[in-house]
Amino acid sequence: MSDDGARKTPDRLRRRASRLLSQLTMRSDRLINEGLARADGRKWHYAVLASLQEYGPGSQAELSRRSGIYRSDMVGVVKELAERDLVERVPDPDDRRRNVITISVRGRRRLRHLDRILDDLHDELLAPLSTAERDQFLQLLTRLLDHHTRAS
Amino acid sequence: MSDDGARKTPDRLRRRASRLLSQLTMRSDRLINEGLARADGRKWHYAVLASLQEYGPGSQAELSRRSGIYRSDMVGVVKELAERDLVERVPDPDDRRRNVITISVRGRRRLRHLDRILDDLHDELLAPLSTAERDQFLQLLTRLLDHHTRAS
DNA sequence: GTACATCGTTAGTGGGACTAACGCAACGGA
DNA sequence: TCCGTTGCGTTAGTCCCACTAACGATGTAC
Incomplete structure (x- = not known):
């Protein structure tokens, strides 16, 4: 960003939900x-x-669907996870097109770790809001997202 | 997106404010x-x-600061606006490094037009929320953004 | 068997934020 | 008056991310 100091951001811009969201x-x-x-x-x-x-x-394609990551990008993600032994990738004997991805013990531990990190980061993200306000914020976001997900 | 149909998005993901925001x-x-x-x-x-x-x-650099658009990208934006006769770009006689950008009559009309379009689009964006909820949403967003803007 | 769909993979597109470096002009001291 | 610094406009290019296209191989349906 570069609009520090003398903040002359026009009102029209500052008020638009779309802009607030992107920023x-x-x-x-x-x-x-x-x-x-x-x-x-x-x-x-x-x-x-x-x-x-x-x-x-699940297969990579299924993980794709669950997580919203494109299957073209999933290739690399699974590769990285496998390199770190967080996940095992084994060809599916029942369907030779598929790889079956399984979380490892290290993977579970790692997930717990990442969860703690994310908790802290979200605390920082939502710092100015009270607990009630955070709930409200999440609720509003969820309703909006749901609306635009069904509509898509 | 690709997670339509059988929505198996994990809870951990669905609940994170950061993810809700990006989505x-x-x-x-x-x-x-x-x-x-x-x-x-x-x-x-x-x-x-x-x-x-x-x-x-204002000069391009100043517009940059006001709008948050990088001055490297501002070049093209001003060019496009000038091509459409929405602004005038004139060398500043007092400071020969600068261009002075001025909005034209067509530019003002265009702005009003874009404002109407954006009003409609935001109505669509915030459709599921009541007026009170929209205000609240904007207020929460603004507080969060302000907090993270000062901190930067 | 033949058409069609799905899987994993590779490559590439397009947009947006952001950086680096340029030549030029202005400003602020010694 | 020269000099270093800062600001300007511009060009080029980086990185990240969502997303598309096309591929060979495999599975499914008719």
Whole structure:
């Protein structure tokens, strides 16, 4: 950003929800990415590990669907996770197109770790809000997102 | 996105404010960009025109600071606006490093037009929320953004 | 068997934030 | 008056991310 100091951001801009969202998301993404990076973590790793933990093993394509990561990008994510022994990738004997991805013990431990890191980072992200306000914020975001997800 | 149908998005993911923000912002950006594109408009055009309207003429560097657009990107934006006769770009006689950018009559009309378009698009974006909830949402976003802007 | 869909993979697109470095002009001291 | 610093506009290029296209191999349906 470069609009520090004499903040002359026009009102029209400052008031638009779309702009508030992009700006805040930019900061939020930076905060989370940097926070995770400090622990050699990435958002995508977290997403995949969480998906494996909550819904069990699955093919890359299925992980894709669960996590919203494109299957073209999933290749690299799974590779990185496998390199770190957080996940096992085994060809599916029943369907030779598929790899079955399974979370490892290290993977579960790692997920717990990332969860703690994310808790802290979100505390920082939502710092100015009270507990009630945080809930409200989440609720509003969820309703909006749900609305635009169904509509898509 | 690709997580339609059987929504198996893990809870951990669905609940994180950071993720809600990115996802919603992605939809929001698409909505706004496509809406503006239908009228041959762009976010950046709006930002610059709004800044000129509210604070008067300025150099490209100053517009940069007002709008948060990088001065390297401002070059192209001003060029596009000038091509459409929405602004005038004149060398500053008092400081030969500068161009003075001024909004034209067409520019003002265009800004009003874009404002109407954006009003509609934001109505769509915030559709599921009541008026009170929209205010609250904006207020929460603003507080969060302010907090993370000062801290930067 | 033949058409079609799905899987993993590679490559590449397009947009947006952001950096580096340039030549030029202005400003602020010694 | 020269000199270092700062600000300007511009060009080029980086990185990240969502997303598309196309591929060969495999599975499924008719």
